[in-house]
Amino acid sequence: MFARGLKRKCVGHEEDVEGALAGLKTVSSYSLQRQSLLDMSLVKLQLCHMLVEPNLCRSVLIANTVRQIQEEMTQDGTWRAVAPQAAGRAPLDRLVSTEILCRAAWEQEGACPAPGLGDGHTQGPVSDLCPVTSAQAPRHPQSSVWEMDGPRENRGSFHKSLDQIFETLETKNPSCMEELFSDVDSPYYDLDTVLTGMMGGARPGPCEGLEGLAPATPGPSASCKSDLGELDHVVEILVET
């Protein structure tokens, strides 16, 4: 079986990786593993988008995981655009190395897998490690538009709808991963895109009765979005009648 075969390889690799890592004790390996997990999650979201009607629970859980990683990477200051080819590439060693991520926080030597939800650190041992992480995190070139924004923008951009992620994946070339997390602009709300109905269940703002015509809750980029939100709602009415 797929899982069994992979496991056997994992065992072998894990031993090697463990041996190597035992001496490493640097943050960068953790970042690499975290990046692998992010890649894998994005691939999963993309794949499930290709199914006829994806499992909403699974999609939400994967999206939450992606969000978590992003938030932590932002905290570390290591967030950068995912390289286009990263999505397709899934080398065994990179995937295997993510085994490390499965371990509990306190087991990781030198790494700080803090919850990263932005609200401070609760445990002593973990908080000791965190400042070390921040200081040592390598500064990567900030190539994405994303990074130019202030922290508040970043946080707002995290809360992309599953819908937008799915629409991106559908309408764009899958290699344009960086656009996945950039601010939403008009292309996303093409009439065609909305009517395609790939994510039948996860449409924004259904119009049941009167509530639907109200503008969407203003987000960080409110002005642009509320107009598009209204358009979307109107289309939704048209589509559902």
Added chain:
Amino acid sequence: MEEDIDTRKINNSFLRDHSYATEADIISTVEFNHTGELLATGDKGGRVVIFQREQESKNQVHRRGEYNVYSTFQSHEPEFDYLKSLEIEEKINKIRWLPQQNATYFLLSTNDKTVKLWKVSERDKRPEGYNLKDEEGRLRDPATITTLRVPVLRPMDLMVEATPRRVFANAHTYHINSISVNSDYETYMSADDLRINLWNFEITNQSFNIVDIKPANMEELTEVITAAEFHPHHCNTFVYSSSKGTIRLCDMRASALCDRHTKFFEEPEDPSNRSFFSEIISSISDVKFSHSGRYIMTRDYLTVKVWDLNMENRPIETYQVHDYLRSKLCSLYENDCIFDKFECVWNGSDSVIMTGSYNNFFRMFDRNTKRDVTLEASRENSKPRAILKPRKVCVGGKRRKDEISVDSLDFSKKILHTAWHPSENIIAVAGVQITYIYSRTRLTRWTSYYLIISHTEY
């Protein structure tokens, strides 16, 4: 046995080529009725097969009744939603029996979108001696009739008919994951990822929405409903679980839309165990009230928890199902096994709980003695009256002879669905295409009571 030969007509439409088992035979739900006399299974192909327990023979008191096929019918067909260009699977997600009130049986079966009420009834007599029809049913020329007679009921071969009595459709935008019959026997609820609807059995074109967690902006969606159930005695109370590991108890008397819970059950997170997979493995896949109504049991990826309804801040009992998987979460995330939804069940007296695992293993936990056992459901182990041997998974280095190492587990063989007889020690365990039924005698060991063959093999 010297009894009459069982001449029940089995609906032959489900007989298939015996040489291979198709994906449509994958069992997706198992459920005993309230007396335990009937066991219903649903599969991915939309079929329901009902087994009935044989009456015990007077001459062989100690021999338990066996379960034989009683009825089989196609409950749901695949559909196509033209507006969204989506196919709607016919897979039966859940079956729930209604309490029996007379000689007919009623059950609810549901796929992702539509719930159906099925009536299963027996016919063992038929009228004979019509005046206007002859024995084959052909009409007779009235001119040829010279005498009149009164038709009489004569016994016939037992026939079991299943007819759809109600179809509850078009009420769910998302996939239905649960149905639950209310203790008032007049209403039931159906739950999908974001909403829960309340139905009256008599009314199919209307339902009440009692829970709606869909955010105004789908951007903000971070949590979905994973399971829901009515309280066994209080018809106003129900619970629903979420993908974030929380359970909400709601009282329908409080308001029409139960968006505000009456009780909120959540265990604080253990920071030392935190990883990127913490949320996924905390997602609750099943929630079940105890028969007493005092407790609820929840199943998440690695554990089963028992909660006291009177204590919201943590469960009273936690059982590790397969904690050795904790270090494998990344691989399990990669091959999607981490999203498997296991069910859990109580025994009749609420003293033992059971749930499934991988490698065809299933686990039982005795709440009183705190002992647990791992058993395997496989054809090799399931000869009639063969005793099931407890299994053990070896975690550390040295593997004993009978143990199996974590890396050798077969993750394609998962026991997701199990059921427990309401009053006896008989369990039904659904493998991929086979339902195993085991019973326990007065001895402590579980015996392989009876093997039910998959749908294809009849």
